[in-house]
Amino acid sequence: MASHPREWNSTQYHQLSDPQFQWGLKVLDRVMLRGDETVLDAGCGTGRVTAELTRRLPKGRVIASDVSENMLAGAREHLHSQFNGRVSYVRADMADLPLENEVDIVFSTAAFHWVKDHDALFRSLFRALKPGGHVVAQCGGGPNLEIIRGRADRLISEDRVLRSAMVAFENPWVYALPEQTTGRLRRAGFADAEAWLQSTPTTIDDPDRYHEFLRTVILRAHISHMPSDAAEHLLERMTELGAKDKPAFTLDYWRLNIDARKAS
Numbered sequence: 001m002a003s004h005p006r007e008w009n010s011t012q013y014h015q016l017s018d019p020q021f022q023w024g025l026k027v028l029d030r031v032m033l034r035g036d037e038t039v040l041d042a043g044c045g046t047g048r049v050t051a052e053l054t055r056r057l058p059k060g061r062v063i064a065s066d067v068s069e070n071m072l073a074g075a076r077e078h079l080h081s082q083f084n085g086r087v088s089y090v091r092a093d094m095a096d097l098p099l100e101n102e103v104d105i106v107f108s109t110a111a112f113h114w115v116k117d118h119d120a121l122f123r124s125l126f127r128a129l130k131p132g133g134h135v136v137a138q139c140g141g142g143p144n145l146e147i148i149r150g151r152a153d154r155l156i157s158e159d160r161v162l163r164s165a166m167v168a169f170e171n172p173w174v175y176a177l178p179e180q181t182t183g184r185l186r187r188a189g190f191a192d193a194e195a196w197l198q199s200t201p202t203t204i205d206d207p208d209r210y211h212e213f214l215r216t217v218i219l220r221a222h223i224s225h226m227p228s229d230a231a232e233h234l235l236e237r238m239t240e241l242g243a244k245d246k247p248a249f250t251l252d253y254w255r256l257n258i259d260a261r262k263a264s
Contacts, residue, residue, distance in 0.1 A: 010074035012216045014046040016209065019202045023255060024049030024109040027138045028056070030259070036060045037104040040128060042094050042137075043067075043111020047075030047087075053107060054083050063103065065090040095120040099128035105136065112139035112258075113173045118181070122188035122260075132264035135190070141256025142197045144175045148218060148238075148251055155237050156222075162234060165226045172221040181258060191263040198257060203250045210249040211239045218251070 028049065031039075036059035041050045044064040054062045064079070064087050066072045072091050079087050092098055094108075095115050106125045115121045125135055156162040176184075178195035185193035204210040214235055215223060223231040242249045 008068050008070050008220070009216055010046050010068070010070040012212065013071070014048065014074055014078070016213050016216055017045065017048060019251075019253070020045070020110040021048045023138060023200065025052060027109050027136060027257070028052055028107070030257075031056075031105060031107055031134075031136045033057065033060075033105075038063065038102065039105045039107055040065060040097075040099065040103040042097075042106055042108040042125065043114070044075050045071050045110070047078040049109060050075060050087065051079055051082060054079070054087055057086070060086075062087045063090055063099070064088070065092055065094070065097065067091065067093050095124050097124045097128050101127075101130050103128050103133060104130055105134050108135075108137040108139070110139060112137060113141065113144070113175055113256075116172075116174055118174055118176060118184050119187065122185050122190070126189045126262060129262045131262060133262045135185075135258060135260040137258040138255050139258070140173065140175050140254065141181070141195075142175060142177055142254050143252070144173075144254040144256075145218060145252055148214075151241055152219060152222065152234070152238060155234055159230075159233075161230045162226065165230060166222070169222065169225050175254075176256060178256065181256065185258070185260045189262065190260040192259075192261040194259045196257050198255045200253045200255050201250050202253050203247050205249075207239055207243060207249065210242055211235050213251075214238055 033056050035057055038061050040063045041053060042065055044050045044066050050062060050064050064075050069091060072089055076089055095117055156166050178197060181195040182193045204213055
């Protein structure tokens with residue numbers, strides 16, 4: 001069996017996360033900065049986007065937070081020598097952050113959908129923000145990866161070993177809709193809240209990379225339940241079917257964009 005699904009292969013993720021990095025840069029362009037703020041990067045991963053954020057804060061500081069010890073260690077390694085103490089690190093569940101009235105902005109990409117309780121998530125972010133603070137974020141939402149997830153479910157249902165391994169499996173994601181999200185944000189206390197979906201189909205450049213992307217990112221939680229040979233069989237079949245897509249090896253990503261403000 002693979003490692004605990006809350007943990008990640010951060011080395012592989014750092015090498016494979018070009019789609020997440022490119023999405024993160026676009027979300028970062030939505031963040032209006034003076035350059036002296038304190039910003040929480042919630043679900044910072046290995047810190048690739050965190051580095052770009054920190055460069056935009058020459059007089060500010062960043063709190064990089066992730067629930068994964070491996071990811072946070074990767075972020076420290078990536079960021080420490082570049083930013084001379086301007087980034088601090090907090091290992092925490094986003095739904096229970098140890099911060100209160102501390103940050104001007106919560107920035108997050110490709111992370112909120114890994115939190116099962118979005119009401120608790122938004123209450124936690126609200127507590128962390130100073131009055132007048134903002135959330136600028138993006139995560140998976142709506143029909144995110146519906147084709148890929150459906151394909152994996154069909155292959156698992158057709159294979160006795162895989163089906164048996166997945167008896168105790170719980171879906172690790174919440175792919176919320178915009179109207180659900182704005183409702184939860186307002187219940188958490190946010191004065192202004194906006195959310196919208198964006199289709200972002202993403203093509204991986206070769207079959208080996210596609211195979212590893214499925215292993216490390218999309219099907220990571222599934223594989224944690226499987227014997228290694230069964231997991232490899234699933235990944236091989238998924239890659240074979242992905243080659244038949246038009247274009248080949250295209251992932252049907254949908255992003256949920258979020259903007260919200262805490263009253264002053």
